[in-house]
Amino acid sequence: MLELRDVHKTFNIGTINEKKALNGVDLKLEEGDFVTVIGGNGAGKSTVLNAIAGVWPIDNGTILIDGENVTGLPEHKRASFLGRVFQDPMTGTTATMEIQENLALAARRGQRRGLKWGITKREKMQFHELLAKLDLGLEDRMTSKVGLLSGGQRQAITLLMATLKRPRILLLDEHTAALDPKTAAKVLALSDQIIEENHLTAMMVTHNMRDAIVHGNRLIMMNEGKIILDIRGEEKKKITVEDLLRKFEEISGEEFANDKALLG
């Protein structure tokens, strides 16, 4: 499915801002895995997702998707394997384009884009149906510009866009962090539903330990650019926030300093 072998990345090499962001990450995802990723600030959670997405080239190591080596592929080429939702609701959609146009863009992920119509009648009907399922009333506003929508609505649309064309892996990068608690819960539930219905393989970065425990079938914890804990199945179901904190201190020898993770 997805395999990371000894992935390294250092930012700003040779400057005073040099930062070892990934320090030998090894990870193997099975088909249908839904992995939650936790860790303190700067642990490398989002960096792992960006490495998989190819936002920049990695320094060392190999990234395989479905056995295919994608390490040398640029971001827009890897997009055909991936669905992505970002922390900032503004990042995932195009504000100046209509809701239906945004979805049409996503429907062509991984395809050649030529001089055929950017959106077809059949697609409009399909999008109407999908939007109605979100239950946000967006199906009646398909020609509205996405810029007019709220953050939660935009995240819901981004989720739809990320999964419209079945991705091999869905990458959720703290995608509810910028939303109010109620909306965040809604978007999270929607993510669960979409992942389950389509049997997707997914990785979700979160700073909320409880969310990380409740969602998914596998949990990894990162610290200083490394995966320090990887639990799944029954073991994951039984674990508590306190257990996680204790394990973190045991393994890393530090205290988990992240209020959001503790309180959230």
Added chain:
Amino acid sequence: MVTIIPVLGALDPLALVRALPGNVSQGMIWGIMSIGVYLTFKILNFADLTVDGTMATGGAVAVMLILAGYHPVVAVIMACIAGMVAGFITGILHTVFGIPDILAGILTQIALYSVNLNITGGKANQAVSVDQFDLIVSLRYITSTIVVTAILTALIIAILYWFFGTEMGFTIRATGCNPNMSRAQGINTSVAKVIALIFSNGLVGLAGGLLAQYQGNCDVNMGRGAIVIGLASVIIGEVLGEAIFGNRLNFCGRLLFVVFGSIIYYIVISFVVWLGLPSIDMKLFSAIVVAIFLAVPYLKGKTKNSYRRAAKGGVR
């Protein structure tokens, strides 16, 4: 106001009216160029300064081809293609060599100055007379110029309306608004940028080919300040269009209003000349007009959202 009235009394209002058809035809030719500026400035979010050079390139190519015996229509098509090449070069400088957008445009523009002089055989200008050649537009035949440019503009708007509704057109719109998302959706944003620059400068080159025929010569300086005229047209058109149609203004309408913006620009210019503004002050005046139009939306936003207002007790 009181002092102006006697001055106005001494002016001949008929002269202004007589100048109107000329303003319209000139505005329509520059309107085509302004549509090109709209594509980069508004859709791609790329301040492309290539156009000052491209305008003159279009003129030089058209005039030299006509003098060499080619049909003026062929000459304009070649002017368009020459413009596309210029846009392509700016695009490559930006996407492949990582040169910032404004600088990439300036580099091409400066290079074109030499290129244009080479095209015209080292002369700063070359005349092409409507008496000798069957030119498609000319200031001697203003009515037919307006008809020809109107048809051409309609054709261009139709083609762009179609193009920006295609998959490829979508990629350009998305790239201009949100390049990060575009890449996440599998769009090669570099390609999208280059395509948009090719389209834009193609239109500018075409307008240059028309303008040279219209004024009966090409000049190596004929594109100087073109970007400012283009921006003025885009902004005047936008302000006007949104004032009249608000949010209902669709893409076709926006392009049409860019052309109206250009026509209005030339009417205003002719008006201030009529009032007695020396022609050497023209560019200063243009720059001030554009600066004002660019500043107004920003300052308007600030009055709603300012520190001073906050200090006075907020927006309540």
